[in-house]
Amino acid sequence: MDLLKDKVAVVSGAARGQGRSHAIRLAEEGADIVALDLCSDIASVPYPLATGADLAETTARIERLGRRVVAIEADVRDHASVTAAVDRGVQELGRLDIVVANAGIVSYAVVSEVSVDMWQDMIATNLTGVWNLCQASTRHLVDGGRGGAMVLTSSSAAHVGVAHLAHYSAAKAGVVGLMQSLAVELAPHRIRVNTVHPTAVNTPMLQNEVTYRLFAPGLTAAVDPVSPPEEVAGPLRSLNSLPVPWIEASDVSEAVLYLASDRGRYVTGTQLRVDAGSAVR
Ligand SMILES: NC(=O)c1ccc[n+]([C@@H]2O[C@H](COP(=O)([O-])OP(=O)(O)OC[C@H]3O[C@@H](n4cnc5c(N)ncnc54)[C@H](O)[C@@H]3O)[C@@H](O)[C@H]2O)c1
Helix, strand or coil: CCCCCCCEEEEECCCCHHHHHHHHHHHHCCCEEEEEECCCCCCCCCCCCCCHHHHHHHHHHHHHCCCCEEEEECCCCCHHHHHHHHHHHHHHHCCCCEEEECCCCCCCCCHHHCCHHHHHHHHHHHHHHHHHHHHHHHHHHHHHCCCEEEEEECCHHHCCCCCCCHHHHHHHHHHHHHHHHHHHHHHHHCEEEEEEEECCECCCCCCCHHHHHHHCCCCCCCCCCCCCCHHHHHHHHCCCCCCCCCECHHHHHHHHHHHHCHHHCCCCCCEEEECCCCCCC
């Protein structure tokens, strides 16, 4: 329970899904949390993003663990907002040790139909947003003088080509380049930087009708976000080596915890796949 005692972590996209799971898992191990989320929709994203109520639920669950939390609505696309949010979190919680750059979006189209807005929102959120959070945090990690860890959420889509996801894959591969350079640059400060690469994860990004129809264009069954039909699960299962259609957010949180804690103290510059073997198919 004490792997992260006396540590402070900032988690983006913390209102729901993997970000909520990561924030709670780190808090279970003793970390106080700066929880960032946009809490509103983006026009080019074809499913609802998190709400203020979602962020409040994350906050309540961390507080129930006895940890402190500073929840801030901020857009990772906006450098000034992210910097102000991180500064405020450090001011209130006293320091910063861990950065989990998890906020992200997805949208789907073949290359010829990716609109300028889709491309720009994708790069602004999934790549520039990661950069913004890392840059806003670096000074605090260095000044803290105790090293630190950054875990950047990429995707299996950085390792394999996926139709309808070129803009997403480009952003997620860019995160790898960012991670590798940061790992070299920050190593003298004992700050480790790694990426995690999940396959499909059971979160609202996956469990919505638009995503279902990408994998099952002729979907006939009723859309059930808790228990999707085999028409959807089958094609998703075929992407993985292990016989599962998707993994749970908690599976990724264990990887994040390993990389963020001293259990991974000499691990830096790596791409940790939590992908049910999708990249080796
Ligand atoms: N779900 C999957 O299948 C899957 C697979 C591989 C990688 N990923 C990645 O995992 C990360 C987490 O996604 P998830 O599965 O939890 O999805 P999700 O949609 O449930 O959560 C994403 C969170 O990010 C927030 N967000 C989006 N844009 C933002 C912005 N501009 N500023 C601040 N917050 C913003 C959303 O409000 C939401 O709370 C993303 O980077 C995603 O690309 C997801």
